[in-house]
Amino acid sequence: MDPLFRLAAHPQIYFSRMWRFPEYGSWLDVKEIALTAYLCLNMFYVKAELWDDYSRRKKLEDMKRRNQPSPPEEMFDYRLTSSYQHMLVESTGSGRWNYDCAKHPHREFFGVPRGMYTSDLAWAKRHKFGYVTPSDLANTMFKGTHVPSKTDVSSVLILLGKRGLPAELALQVLDFADYRPYGRLPIRDDPLHPDNSEELAKYLRYC
Incomplete structure (x- = not known):
């Protein structure tokens, strides 16, 4: 926090303007992107049936015992939810401007090269979130590309x-x-995978 206080106190730095205008790559981007990723991943981590095979099977068995309708097992995946996909695109996607320094650490964690997603299209593509896989949201030049x-x-x-x-x-x-x-995760495209737990803990501490 001390660097932020120093910036705010500097007479030649318009810190309030930097903080308020995200279109110019402001500090608001740093805060909002990190907070969104932190909340999203933590909430999914609590719902173990969305990322852990054993918990998923137990959840489905419990639903069957209660005669509740249950979706196919492969649909119990946090990566297929609209909230995760929106977070992924917003935190790693490129925009119309080149002011995206706040997204570099998130791209490094998720293993998403610059340009793979376009954050400006997040709202235009919102009808797709939760209905497709993350790879389907990638820009054309990355379709079928192995990272x-x-x-x-x-x-x-x-x-x-x-x-x-x-x-x-x-x-x-x-x-x-x-x-x-590319990226910090041993198992890519699955940040909550048990083998990624060490890197996930580092990332959440950063956020």
């Missing part, structure tokens, strides 16, 4: 090693192919 994760790179290195390539040569092959991991 490697840390786990993907490790798997490829192991595969090349089994083919007899020394580790140094395998790393050169990946470098020539520009096959680099």
Whole structure:
């Protein structure tokens, strides 16, 4: 907080203007994006049946015992909800302006390259949120594009090693192919996956 107080007290910095106008990449973006991501992920974390296989099966069994209508098991997925998809697009998407510094740490966490989503279209696409998968919301140039994760790179290195390539040569092959991991998550596209718990905890502390 101390840097914010210093900025607010500086006579040549219009801090109130910076804070109020999100279209100019203000501090309001930093606060709102982080708060939205924090609340969204924490709320879904409490609903374990939306991300944990065991809890999901128990929930469906309980619904069947009570003769309640239950959706298919694959539909019990937080990533298919409108709130998660809206948060993902808003926190990582590119806008009409280049003032999106506040989104860099969120793109790094979710493993979303710049330009994959367009936040300006969040409201235009709101009718799609909750009815499609996150990959369906990606911009055209990213359709069908594979974005490697840390786990993907490790798997490829192991595969090349089994083919007899020394580790140094395998790393050169990946470098020539520009096959680099994007994002902090070992399991991409699933921030609440148990294997992502360490990075998730770091991210939520940041938020």
